[in-house]
Amino acid sequence: MSAISIVLSLLGFVLLTLGTAVFVAAEFSLTALERSTVDANARTGGSRDRMVQRAHRTLSFQLSGAQIGISITTLITGYLAEPVIARLLAPALDAAGLPAGWVEGSALALALLIATSVSMVFGELVAQYLAVAVPLSTARVVAGPQVLFSAAFTPLIRLTNGVANWVLKRFGFEPADELSSARSPKELISLVRTSAQQGSLDQATAILVDRSLQFGGRNAEEFMTPRSKVESLDADA
Incomplete structure (x- = not known):
């Protein structure tokens, strides 16, 4: 060589x-x-x-x-x-x-x-x-x-x-051509709280967003009374 x-x-x-x-x-x-x-x-x-x-x-x-x-x-x-x-x-x-x-x-x-x-x-x-x-x-x-x-x-x-x-x-998985950029509610809550602590997000806004994200995990039945259980009075009573 x-x-x-x-x-x-x-x-x-x-x-x-x-x-x-x-x-x-x-x-x-x-x-x-x-x-x-x-x-x-x-x-x-x-x-x-x-x-x-x-x-x-x-x-x-x-x-x-x-x-x-x-x-x-x-x-x-x-x-x-x-x-x-x-x-x-x-x-x-x-x-x-x-x-x-x-x-x-x-x-x-x-x-x-x-x-x-x-x-x-x-x-x-x-x-x-x-x-x-x-x-x-x-x-x-x-x-x-x-x-x-x-x-x-x-x-x-x-x-x-x-x-x-x-x-x-x-194996039951669906292939994807790109990564998902969506955040889970827990990740968003953590991001909101961190931003509020660092001062980059207003405290009142952070509380509102935090509560809104946590609200998404609740069902309507937790806040509403079934019609069968509602007690009412006649309007003319």
């Missing part, structure tokens, strides 16, 4: 790891965003915000595309990087006094460990933590490449999506 081949293979390893990071970041940033935030930014922002909205509205499709992208880049990464790294490690293992019959196998094992570790740390964990920490900013960067990749691999994505949806339906 020539020096040029080694350099090109290592460069490919770096680019593929970056590609894995893009797909991982797209997956986590899109799922971390709420629909209301995405729609608001799309109305007031630029083309990147509209691209984020486009990706978010077809979430299950984009997640399938991201998974396929991660699988492709990691597989090619192993194919390119392991032989090159093993070739670079072999002389060092030989010089360390390792038996000749063990050098090749040990070099390949170490190469696999190194390539997998680099891909996992820089291609997955770093991208994942970044996407969770700043989902909107991350989504603005990666949504475009993610949408383009998904468009290019539409047939394969539709196939995998169809199989996944079929499995979900067999």
Whole structure:
């Protein structure tokens, strides 16, 4: 293997790891965003915000595309990087006094460990933590490449999506293309009380909203008397 081949293979390893990071970041940033935030930014922002909205509205499709992208880049990464790294490690293992019959196998094992570790740390964990920490900013960067990749691999994505949806339906779950942004009454009550404590919501308004939300959990029979139990007087009595 020539020096040029080694350099090109290592460069490919770096680019593929970056590609894995893009797909991982797209997956986590899109799922971390709420629909209301995405729609608001799309109305007031630029083309990147509209691209984020486009990706978010077809979430299950984009997640399938991201998974396929991660699988492709990691597989090619192993194919390119392991032989090159093993070739670079072999002389060092030989010089360390390792038996000749063990050098090749040990070099390949170490190469696999190194390539997998680099891909996992820089291609997955770093991208994942970044996407969770700043989902909107991350989504603005990666949504475009993610949408383009998904468009290019539409047939394969539709196939995998169809199989996944079929499995979900067999277990009684209804697949969804985007995350629900609805809040439960308990979450809304907590949000109202927190806002009142921080001073961002008027106390009287907070009490009214709080009571209104709690009122929704009651039945009419708790406040009304059945007609059969009503005692009345004649108007002329």
